[in-house]
Every structure is written in structure tokens, then in C-alpha cells.
Amino acid sequence: MEREKKVLPLPLIFKIATTILCVVAGFLLIWALGDIYFAGKEEGLSNVYSYESVAKRGGLIITALSFFVLSLIASLVLHFVFKDKEKKRTKREIFDQYDFLKSKKDLSLLENEELALYKQNERYLLIVNIICIVLSLGLLVFPVAYVVNPNNFDAHGDLLEQAISLGIHVLPFLFGIYVVLVVSYLIKEYFMKKSMEVLKRLKMKKKDEEASQDDSKEKLVINIIRGVIALTAITFIIVGAINGEVGEVLNKAINICTECIGLG
Amino acid sequence: MQKIISNTWSWIKNHIPNRRHIVQAFAALLYNANLKGYITGNIYKGASKAICVPGMNCYSCPGAIGACPLGSLQNALAGAGHSTAFYVIGILLMYGLIFGRTICGWLCPFGLLQDMLYKIKTFKITKSKFTRGLSYLKYFLLLTLVIILPVVYGIQNLAVPAFCKYICPAGTFGGAYGLLLNPNNESLLEMLGALFTWKSLIMVFFMVMSILMFRPFCRFVCPLGAIYSFFNKLNLVGITVDKKKCTKCGICVKECNMDVKEVGDHECIQCGKCIPGCPVKAIHFRGPLAYLYPGYSKETLENREVRAKTLSNEGGSKND
Numbered sequence: 001m002e003r004e005k006k007v008l009p010l011p012l013i014f015k016i017a018t019t020i021l022c023v024v025a026g027f028l029l030i031w032a033l034g035d036i037y038f039a040g041k042e043e044g045l046s047n048v049y050s051y052e053s054v055a056k057r058g059g060l061i062i063t064a065l066s067f068f069v070l071s072l073i074a075s076l077v078l079h080f081v082f083k084d085k086e087k088k089r090t091k092r093e094i095f096d097q098y099d100f101l102k103s104k105k106d107l108s109l110l111e112n113e114e115l116a117l118y119k120q121n122e123r124y125l126l127i128v129n130i131i132c133i134v135l136s137l138g139l140l141v142f143p144v145a146y147v148v149n150p151n152n153f154d155a156h157g158d159l160l161e162q163a164i165s166l167g168i169h170v171l172p173f174l175f176g177i178y179v180v181l182v183v184s185y186l187i188k189e190y191f192m193k194k195s196m197e198v199l200k201r202l203k204m205k206k207k208d209e210e211a212s213q214d215d216s217k218e219k220l221v222i223n224i225i226r227g228v229i230a231l232t233a234i235t236f237i238i239v240g241a242i243n244g245e246v247g248e249v250l251n252k253a254i255n256i257c258t259e260c261i262g263l264g
Numbered sequence: 265m266q267k268i269i270s271n272t273w274s275w276i277k278n279h280i281p282n283r284r285h286i287v288q289a290f291a292a293l294l295y296n297a298n299l300k301g302y303i304t305g306n307i308y309k310g311a312s313k314a315i316c317v318p319g320m321n322c323y324s325c326p327g328a329i330g331a332c333p334l335g336s337l338q339n340a341l342a343g344a345g346h347s348t349a350f351y352v353i354g355i356l357l358m359y360g361l362i363f364g365r366t367i368c369g370w371l372c373p374f375g376l377l378q379d380m381l382y383k384i385k386t387f388k389i390t391k392s393k394f395t396r397g398l399s400y401l402k403y404f405l406l407l408t409l410v411i412i413l414p415v416v417y418g419i420q421n422l423a424v425p426a427f428c429k430y431i432c433p434a435g436t437f438g439g440a441y442g443l444l445l446n447p448n449n450e451s452l453l454e455m456l457g458a459l460f461t462w463k464s465l466i467m468v469f470f471m472v473m474s475i476l477m478f479r480p481f482c483r484f485v486c487p488l489g490a491i492y493s494f495f496n497k498l499n500l501v502g503i504t505v506d507k508k509k510c511t512k513c514g515i516c517v518k519e520c521n522m523d524v525k526e527v528g529d530h531e532c533i534q535c536g537k538c539i540p541g542c543p544v545k546a547i548h549f550r551g552p553l554a555y556l557y558p559g560y561s562k563e564t565l566e567n568r569e570v571r572a573k574t575l576s577n578e579g580g581s582k583n584d
Contacts, residue, residue, distance in 0.1 A: 019394060215507055226361060226498055233357035240351025245340065246314045248347060252339045253313035253323040253331040260335055260428035261324050261439035262463030263455040 020174050027147045121195040125188060132184035136177045143170040283557060284370055284535060285379065291319065292373035296327030296438075305446030316352065318359045319372035320488050322428075325438035326446070333359070334488045335435075338410055338425035342418040356491055364499030365492045366553070368482055369533035374434045375482055381474035389477040396523040398484045399531055405431070406487035427487060429459070433467040440464075478521035482533065493530035501551035502534040503527060509546035516542055 146152055146169040152162075240246065281289070295317045298308040308329050317330035333356055340349035359367065368375055382388075389395075405427065413426035428435050440460065443449045473480040482489050496502075505527050516527050516538035524531045527538055527547055536557060539547045549557055 222498060226500075229357055229361045229495075229498065233354045233361060236350040236354025236357065238354075240348070240354055243348055243350065245348065245351035248340070248343070249316070249331050249336050249351065250311065250314035252336065253328075254307070254309040256307055256324045256443065257335065257339075257425070257428070257439075258452075258455060259423075260425055260432070261322065261435045261443070262429070262460045263440060263452060263457075 020177060024143065024147065024170060024174070027144070031147065118195055121191045124191050125195070128184050128187050128191070132180055135180045139173045139176045139180065143173045146170060285376070287370050288372070288376040288379070291371040292321075292376055295319065295321040295330060295373055296325060297329050298327045301326030301328075302442070302446070305443060305448035307443075316355045316359075318363060318367045320374045320432075320434045320486065321372075322432070322435040322439040324435065324440075324443070326442045328438070332428075332435075334410065334432075335425060335428050338414045338428060339423065341411060342414040342423040342425060360492050360495035361498060362500050363492070364495040364502055364534070365489060365530075365532060366499060366502045366534040367492055368486075368489050369535040370553075372482075373438075374486075375479060375533070377437075378470075378474040378479045378481060381471060382478050384475045386475055391478075391521065391523050395477075395483065396525075399523040401484050402486055402490040405485060406490040410487045430462070431466060431485065433463070433470045433481065436460075436463040436467040479533075483523060483531070489533075496528060496530050496532060496534075499534075501553055502549070503532065503536060503539075503553075504548060504550045506546040506548070509544050511544055511546075513543065516547060 146166070152165070152169075301308055305326060307324060307326055310329065312329050313323060313331050315330050316333040316336050317328075318333070320334060321328055321330070321332055323331045323335055333352065336352045337349065337356065340347070340352045343349070363371070409427040409431065414424055417424040417426075440463070444452055470481045470485075517524055519538045519541045520527075520532070521537070522531045522533055528534070534553075536547075536549060536553070539549070539557075548554070
């Protein structure tokens with residue numbers, strides 16, 4: 001019954017770019033919508049949906065979305081330009097294969113030299129990861145600080161000016177993060193390839209006897225945990241019923257919860 | 265004419281829902297059995313609403329005949345200081361122990377909606393290391409919006425079901441739009457504000473993303489799935505892997521649309537998509553699902569394997 005789906009694999013560059021811009025667009029959306037809400041409350045407007053109030057502040061939402069759409073188009077162009085090169089590199093396969101081999105590793109089977117080489121590669125990978133995280137988070141501080149600062153936006157001001165200012169203060173840092181990610185990715189790929197050569201030589205299967213012994217032990221532990229959870233659940237339900245919580249759940253469920261459904 | 269008929273027939277054959285989708289549809293119908301509510305625009309007020317349903321289904325939906333477990337948990341925690349949440353936690357423990365994330369794959373109406381949207385033919389965003397990392401977001405949301413915020417506000421005597429209020433698209437879809445679209449609820453239109461805009465945007469966002477990628481809400485956001493995921497190794501109904509048979513080829517993981525690292529881990533929704541693809545037939549259903557999908561039970565798979573071996577041996581001996 002299952003049919004094959006035509007799936008277009010997206011390269012990592014596209015994903016990173018769209019993700020970062022999604023986050024920025026999300027921040028702007030939250031800020032702009034929050035502004036509409038709180039401004040409506042402060043001014044005592046019963047209907048915050050008036051044309052004027054939305055038109056004044058809605059411009060910023062459109063600015064954020066325009067940034068997102070433009071970057072999406074740029075990413076797609078990048079994707080189609082570098083499509084063939086991506087295919088040759090088969091980046092996804094390297095990462096997946098590395099993860100898989102790493103999850104099944106048994107270091108006791110490694111010889112001393114191989115173990116040393118493997119551990120060295122892992123150490124380098126960790127260092128690259130840490131540097132990458134620290135650098136990208138450090139760079140992210142500046143655009144986020146700019147975006148969350150309400151003084152940088154004026155709902156009544158010139159939107160184009162604000163959009164340009166936003167671009168100047170945010171985009172260079174995003175580009176910096178992007179460069180850091182790509183560089184760290186390339187370095188990681190190099191070390192992963194070296195590690196994988198070692199990992200591939202490992203025997204993956206354990207002896208059947210060891211496996212079956214582990215299996216029966218695991219089953220016993222799981223059954224004990226199941227018993228404890230079942231007893232706890234029954235006790236909790238009884239205690240809750242005695243406390244009158246059933247009535248509370250019923251009371252909440254039979255009345256329309258306007259907050260829960262977003263009516264305020 | 266014949267071509268049109270054959271094309272239509274093949275289209276119908278390709279679009280016949282599988283058993284899992286039928287179970288999902290029945291579950292959705294069962295949770296929302298108060299069909300009268302959609303006509304009158306009122307929610308159900310019967311005693312069955314004291315019991316939480318296993319899946320995500322807003323209790324303010326006109327059709328709902330049970331309580332939403334997540335909404336009930338938040339409201340129970342929001343009563344911190346003057347009441348306890350034993351009953352709801354007990355029910356969640358029980359559902360988790362019996363089903364685990366099988367609920368996500370088989371019994372959740374919002375999961376069904378996302379599955380249907382994913383069937384729309386367009387380019388798809390596949391899973392990656394990034395989506396795998398993002399799948400941990402739901403645990404953060406569980407901790408902050410479902411537990412910490414309701415408790416903190418609850419101590420100050422303010423009931424804030426933060427996840428329902430600010431995120432839950434199921435509540436907006438089933439509850440808000442279910443009520444607002446009924447002409448009898450015109451008075452509710454006056455209550456619309458920025459919060460409704462925000463929630464509608466979130467709902468639309470998840471619907472659009474559901475077309476582009478597999479179950480974005482379940483994978484990255486759903487705190488109920490996060491709760492049930494803790495039970496995924498313990499659940500009585502679901503999927504199981506025969507470790508002796510498994511060759512760790514990784515085909516099952518590649519086949520899966522969720523961000524799993526292995527079959528049955530915290531991300532696995534136990535849908536069984538990986539079963540037919542396993543080259544050594546090491547994956548099978550356990551519990552009632554084995555009866556629902558008899559072809560995917562341990563016994564059938566083993567019998568098939570034995571029969572295949574016998575046939576190949578017989579064939580081999582005849583050839584000799």
C-alpha cells in the first residue's frame with residue numbers, strides 16, 4: 001500500500017539559511033504582534049482590529065516576511081546552482097553513516113593504534129563543535145539584541161528606513177554565523193571521514209549468547225518498571241478521585257475555555 | 265472512455281486508506297462523537313468529559329465528548345497551592361504505559377490531519393540532523409509552558425494554561441474555529457483580539473508546514489508526545505524489534521519519516537511503516553496491533569520466513 005514519494009533532498013546550506021532567517025522572521029512577528037496587542041490594551045481600545053492600528057504596525061510584519069521570502073528565493077537559487085556539486089559530495093550520507101557506525105561502536109575491539117587515532121579524531125570533532133557553537137552564539141547575540149530592543153523600531157516611523165537599518169544590523173552577523181557553520185562543517189567532514197575508516201573495521205555483531213542474556217535481563221527490568229508505573233498510576237487515579245479532581249476536570253471541560261482556544 | 269475508467273480505478277486503488285488511517289479516523293470520530301454540537305454550536309456537557317482522551321483533542325471543540333489530557337494537566341497544575349493533579353497524572357501514566365507514542369501514530373486526530381496534509385504532492389523537506397536536534401524542542405515546551413508557567417501563575421491564583429493559550433493549534437482548529445464558524449456563536453466574535461491572530465498564524469503555519477514535511481507539530485512541538493515518549497520502551501501496545509534477528513542495517517531508520525535513531529526510541533510513533541521494509545523481518549507489532557495487522561505479527565512473519573526457506577530448499581533440491 002505504501003507508495004514511493006518523490007522527495008527533493010535539500011542541501012545543508014539551504015536548511016541553515018532558511019532556519020536562521022525563519023528564527024529572525026519569527027522574532028519580528030512575535031514582537032510586532034505583541035506590540036499590536038499591548039498598544040491596543042494601553043490605549044483602551046475595545047477593538048484592536050481597527051484598520052488604523054493594524055495598518056500602522058502591520059508594515060513591520062510585511063518587512064519581516066519580505067526578508068524571509070527574499071532569502072528563501074536566494075537560497076533556492078543557491079540550491080539549484082550548487083545542486084550537482086552537492087550530489088557529488090553526498091554530505092548527508094557521510095553524516096548518517098558516521099552516526100550509525102558510531103552508535104554501534106565497540107572500542108574494546110580496537111587495536112591500540114586505531115584506538116588512539118579514533119580518540120584523536122573524536123577530540124578534534126569536539127573542539128570544532130565547541131568553537132562553532134561559541135562563535136555562532138556569540139555572533140547571534142548582536143542581531144537578537146537589536147531585534148528585541150523596541151527602541152530600534154517605531155511603528156509610526158519610516159518603514160523603509162527601519163528595514164534598511166534592520167538589514168545593516170542583522171544580516172552581516174547572520175552571514176558570519178553562516179560562514180562559521182559552513183567552515184566547521186567542512187572541518188568536521190574531514191575528521192569524520194578519518195574516524196569512519198577506523199569504525200568500519202570494527203566487528204558490529206556481539207556473540208549470540210551475550211545478546212540473549214542481556215535480553216532476558218532487560219525484559220525483567222522492563223516488567224518491574226511496568227509494574228511500578230501501573231501501581232503508581234492506579235494509586236494516583238484513586239487519590240485524585242478522592243480529592244475531588246474528577247469534578248474539577250469535568251467542570252473545566254464542560255465550560256468553554258476561551259483562553260485555551262485563543263479568544264482571550 | 266476505458267482509459268478514464270482505468271485511470272480513475274487506479275487512482276482509487278492508490279488512495280484507499282490503510283488500516284492505521286482508518287483507526288485514526290475512527291478515533292477522531294469517537295473523540296468528537298457529539299455531532300449535534302456542530303449544529304447547535306454548544307459544547308458537550310456530559311459526565312464523560314471527566315475522562316481524558318488519549319490524544320490531542322480540545323475539550324472546547326463542539327464535538328468533544330472527553331477532556332484533553334494536556335489541557336486538563338495544565339489546569340490541574342494551575343491549581344497549585346489549593347489542589348493537586350494526581351488524577352490527570354495517573355491517567356497520563358496509564359495511557360503511557362499501555363500505548364506510549366502509539367497514541368501519536370494511531371489515536372491522535374491532529375496527527376491524522378497532519379498525515380492527510382502530508383499526502384498533498386509537493387516538494388518535501390526530509391529529516392536531517394537539524395530536525396533531529398529540533399525534535400528536543402518539545403521537551404523544553406513541556407517543561408516551560410505546560411509545567412513551570414501554569415504552576416508559577418497557579419501559586420499566584422492565576423490560571424494560565426500557557427501551552428493552550430499561546431501555542432496549541434489543535435485548540436484553535438477544533439475549538440475556536442469549530443465554535444466561531446457556527447452562526448449561533450456570533451457573540452464570540454466580539455472577543456477576538458491579538459491572541460486569536462497569533463494562534464491563527466500558528467495554526468496556518470503548522471498546516472502549511474505539514475504539507476512540506478512530515479508531522480512538524482508532533483516532531484517538534486507537541487508536549488503530549490513528549491510525555492508519552494518517556495514510555496516508548498515500556499508500552500504494552502506497539503512495535504518491537506527482535507534483537508537476535510536484527511542485523512543493524514539501518515534500512516528501518518532511513519524508511520522512517522520521524523527523527524528516530526532506532527526503531528522504538530522516543531521519537532518512534534509506532535506506525536509500522538518500517539515493518540515491510542525490514543529485510544530480515546525483525547520488526548513486528550505486539551499487543552492488539554498484531555491482531556489488527558495480522559500480516560505484521562511475530563508469528564506470521566516467522567511462519568512466512570519458514571515457508572519461504574522450505575520452498576527455496578524444495579526448489580533447490582528439485583533443481584539438483
